[in-house]
Amino acid sequence: MHDWHLECSLCGVRADADGGQTVCGACGKPWLVRYPERRHPVGEKQTPTGAGMWRFRSFLPLMPGEQPITLGEGDTPLLATPRLGAALGIERLWIKDEGTNPTGSFKSRGLAAAITRAVAAGVRTFTLPTAGNAGVAAAAYGARAGVRVRVYAPRTTPKPILTQISAFGADLHLLDGHIGDCGKASRAYSAESGAFDLSTLREPYRIEGKKTMGLELAEQFGWELPEVVLYPTGGGTGLIGMWKVFAELAAARWIGPRMPRMYTVQSAGCAPVVRAFETGAGECQPWENPWTVASGLRVPGPLGDRLMLAALRGSGGGAVAVTDDQLSQTADLCTRTEGIDCSPEGGAGLVAARLLRERGVILAGDRVVVFNTGAGWLYR
Ligand SMILES: *Cc1c(COP(=O)(O)O)cnc(C)c1O
Numbered sequence: 001m002h003d004w005h006l007e008c009s010l011c012g013v014r015a016d017a018d019g020g021q022t023v024c025g026a027c028g029k030p031w032l033v034r035y036p037e038r039r040h041p042v043g044e045k046q047t048p049t050g051a052g053m054w055r056f057r058s059f060l061p062l063m064p065g066e067q068p069i070t071l072g073e074g075d076t077p078l079l080a081t082p083r084l085g086a087a088l089g090i091e092r093l094w095i096k097d098e099g100t101n102p103t104g105s106f107k108s109r110g111l112a113a114a115i116t117r118a119v120a121a122g123v124r125t126f127t128l129p130t131a132g133n134a135g136v137a138a139a140a141y142g143a144r145a146g147v148r149v150r151v152y153a154p155r156t157t158p159k160p161i162l163t164q165i166s167a168f169g170a171d172l173h174l175l176d177g178h179i180g181d182c183g184k185a186s187r188a189y190s191a192e193s194g195a196f197d198l199s200t201l202r203e204p205y206r207i208e209g210k211k212t213m214g215l216e217l218a219e220q221f222g223w224e225l226p227e228v229v230l231y232p233t234g235g236g237t238g239l240i241g242m243w244k245v246f247a248e249l250a251a252a253r254w255i256g257p258r259m260p261r262m263y264t265v266q267s268a269g270c271a272p273v274v275r276a277f278e279t280g281a282g283e284c285q286p287w288e289n290p291w292t293v294a295s296g297l298r299v300p301g302p303l304g305d306r307l308m309l310a311a312l313r314g315s316g317g318g319a320v321a322v323t324d325d326q327l328s329q330t331a332d333l334c335t336r337t338e339g340i341d342c343s344p345e346g347g348a349g350l351v352a353a354r355l356l357r358e359r360g361v362i363l364a365g366d367r368v369v370v371f372n373t374g375a376g377w378l379y380r
Helices: 082-088 107-120 133-145 159-167 179-193 205-210 212-220 237-251 272-279 305-314 324-338 344-358
Strands: 005-008 014-016 031-034 078-080 093-097 125-129 148-154 171-175 228-232 261-267 318-322 368-372
Touching (some): 078 212, 093 344, 107 133, 107 205, 125 179, 133 159, 148 159, 148 179, 159 171, 171 179, 205 212, 212 237, 228 344, 237 305, 261 272, 272 318, 318 344
Parallel strands (some): 125 148, 148 171, 228 261, 228 368, 261 318
Antiparallel strands (some): 005 014, 005 031
């Protein structure tokens, strides 16, 4: 039997977790997974052995003895990048390279967790809208589980990403418009066919997979988090997941109470979270005519807006918009300077670090981590 339950992120209502959940029935906001305290005897830190994200089992939605659906996701390198750091003016810079995951992006973490739980609950057909990489991961983990996946993606998604979705055997539907339009089509298909909707934050387990980035970060820094984390943000599951697990780690006393300052980075062509942060709003207004080459950031109206804004404000961090020229040039600089295959999204995080250092928001002694959320080859 599972030992966790769901709690609404807005109204706090509780529900049992049988694997078929979508969003809170009372207020329509995302669920968060809550675990019983006995999972982490306080202060008893046991660095888990094994390989991949599932070795952090006591923080994850798995039942005793249960095997997840996995392709070996997680355990990505944390790379010190002094040469790139010197070029950007950041004294202490690391890149967490999520492009080394199966399917070439950190989406593999979330989709592995979501598909594991849904398949355990008996689901055999899935649908999701994607800005690109979530579709690749859903297609691959669907194949791994032997289930059917339908993907709705914008026609303007980078070609290599679309090729990967089809190669993994998903049923790919291309639409004019952005991920919000794809979401409408996917939900209509879900309602008519009964296919399970894997959209960001419309089921509770993608966050649980993505939060393993935060677990690895803590472990890789010797259980003492860095001062600054920059995260290229679209739907926000990575940011929300990391913020959630930092609290879980602190409650278990695996880390102290000091948290990193968390920064959202978006493209100036689609920056709803930056706009909401700057105007002091509690939620995002949908961005009109969103466009950026960093396709993972093209999410005009994220469902997790409140959770993201709470994490940014609660951590003392912020939100930064950069231009497509800046992010593309900086991705190229990283790739050539360090040999790390940097995505446009990763480039956004890096150039934002430079801008924040120039503005004196990032200080000389700060340890700065930028997430390269995907591999550059998916865009070329
Ligand atoms: C999906 C994606 C993002 C945005 O991630 P969220 O956790 O949804 O905010 C950033 N970069 C890449 C490469 C992505 O695929």
